[in-house]
Amino acid sequence: MAGIDRGHAMWLVLACGFLFVNFFRNSTAVLAGDLAAVFDATAAELGLLHSSFFYIYAAAQLPAGLVADRYGPRRVVAGGLVGMAVGVAVFAASGSLAVGFLGRALAGLGGSVIYVAVLRFCANWFASDEFATMTGFTIAAAGMGGILATTPLAIASDAAGWRPVMFGSAAAMGVVAVGVYAAVRDRPDDARVEAAADGSQSLGDVIAGARRVLSDLETWLMGIMLFLVIGLNFTVVGLWGVPYMVHVHDVSVATAATTVLAANVGFALGSPVLGALSDRLGRRTEVILASCLVFLASYAVVFLTVAPPLVVVGAVLFVAMFVTGGTAVSYTVAKERHLDDSGAATGTVNGLGYLGAAVFPAVMGLVLDAYWTGEVIDGARAYTPAGYRVAFGVVTLGGVVAVGCALALHVRERRRTNAEAAAGAD
Numbered sequence: 001m002a003g004i005d006r007g008h009a010m011w012l013v014l015a016c017g018f019l020f021v022n023f024f025r026n027s028t029a030v031l032a033g034d035l036a037a038v039f040d041a042t043a044a045e046l047g048l049l050h051s052s053f054f055y056i057y058a059a060a061q062l063p064a065g066l067v068a069d070r071y072g073p074r075r076v077v078a079g080g081l082v083g084m085a086v087g088v089a090v091f092a093a094s095g096s097l098a099v100g101f102l103g104r105a106l107a108g109l110g111g112s113v114i115y116v117a118v119l120r121f122c123a124n125w126f127a128s129d130e131f132a133t134m135t136g137f138t139i140a141a142a143g144m145g146g147i148l149a150t151t152p153l154a155i156a157s158d159a160a161g162w163r164p165v166m167f168g169s170a171a172a173m174g175v176v177a178v179g180v181y182a183a184v185r186d187r188p189d190d191a192r193v194e195a196a197a198d199g200s201q202s203l204g205d206v207i208a209g210a211r212r213v214l215s216d217l218e219t220w221l222m223g224i225m226l227f228l229v230i231g232l233n234f235t236v237v238g239l240w241g242v243p244y245m246v247h248v249h250d251v252s253v254a255t256a257a258t259t260v261l262a263a264n265v266g267f268a269l270g271s272p273v274l275g276a277l278s279d280r281l282g283r284r285t286e287v288i289l290a291s292c293l294v295f296l297a298s299y300a301v302v303f304l305t306v307a308p309p310l311v312v313v314g315a316v317l318f319v320a321m322f323v324t325g326g327t328a329v330s331y332t333v334a335k336e337r338h339l340d341d342s343g344a345a346t347g348t349v350n351g352l353g354y355l356g357a358a359v360f361p362a363v364m365g366l367v368l369d370a371y372w373t374g375e376v377i378d379g380a381r382a383y384t385p386a387g388y389r390v391a392f393g394v395v396t397l398g399g400v401v402a403v404g405c406a407l408a409l410h411v412r413e414r415r416r417t418n419a420e421a422a423a424g425a426d
């Protein structure tokens with residue numbers, strides 16, 4: 001490819017693979033009507049079908065990182081895509097909820113290895129002052145997959161039926177898997193990177209690396225921060241943001257959904273913009289801390305006012321999702337702290353983030369159900385304004401804890417770099 005170097009060209013092929021992960025995991029929203037009819041499934045069963053992907057995905061992140069460190073991104077991404085393609089094909093052919101569930105679980109397992117393996121590729125191929133930028137672009141590629149899973153998927157499944165569309169996407173995943181295997185190399189020939197995964201690490205090395213990652217306090221500070229920021233944000237934006245706007249602001253579901261879509265665009269933009277800013281300034285924990293402070297301030301506005309003008313709600317959701325992209329600089333910190341075990345490090349913090357996305361819907365659901373009005377809007381329960389205030393209060397409290405984690409991370413990292421600088425000067 002003219003104008004783009006070998007590393008970036010290979011990254012593009014890998015990013016196509018990662019795009020499919022987010023496309024498939026978000027597809028249940030658009031296909032909900034078809035799936036409910038075919039499987040004769042209740043809303044709760046469909047919810048379980050949807051969230052099963054996230055549970056498996058979150059649980060598999062640390063093992064995925066270990067596998068990426070041991071076998072290298074080329075084999076891991078190609079294998080993950082093949083697993084995902086088989087799972088999606090099983091899902092497309094399924095005649096019962098149980099088989100559909102099995103297909104989705106298999107797809108979740110295959111897809112779970114792809115993100116951390118792509119980050120491992122970035123660690124191997126790109127200079128350290130480019131890693132946060134490439135992480136951001138990788139997350140943005142997933143954002144494009146999420147967008148494809150909305151109106152384009154609805155149009156395609158209306159025209160051709162959901163099963164052919166799913167079979168087609170499974171075939172496309174297979175093609176990209178072959179492309180990854182054929183085109184991607186685990187590391188450059190020259191040794192311009194500090195560490196590279198290509199299968200040369202023994203199992204013992206990998207397990208020792210996982211121990212180092214898990215016994216590092218910074219891993220847990222970043223993991224808890226992501227657990228809160230990702231978990232709470234995805235719950236608001238993906239679950240009760242729409243009924244909140246419809247009920248409290250008396251707007252149509254379409255208007256509320258457009259606001260949520262704008263928030264998702266904020267996430268896709270925030271990751272590369274704040275990642276690039278971090279690389280350009282050479283600041284990591286400062287970007288993470290500032291992102292958490294803005295997250296806290298944004299949701300505090302809604303908590304304090306409960307029903308600010310809709311434009312303010314839209315701005316809050318956009319900004320909160322934009323800065324969620326800034327917290328993705330954590331993967332750079334994790335990788336820089338654990339150069340030889342960056343798969344394990346990024347996998348662990350990503351897994352904790354997705355654990356938040358998996359558990360907060362249920363936890364917040366329990367809190368909010370005490371304030372249920374008896375209405376269901378766009379598949380989600382509607383709550384009283386007092387209930388929404390409590391919910392935004394929980395999100396704001398989560399923001400306070402996230403800021404605490406980010407501050408502790410910042411102070412500890414600054415102490416460490418100061419100590420290293422002093423040791424270097426001696």
Ligand SMILES: N[C@@H](Cc1c[nH]cn1)C(=O)NCC(=O)O
Nearest residue numbers: 115139142324325327328350353
């Ligand atoms: N975990 C998110 C990205 C993110 C944003 N802020 C912190 N992390 C993500 O998209 N991960 C990739 C994945 O699908 O696993």
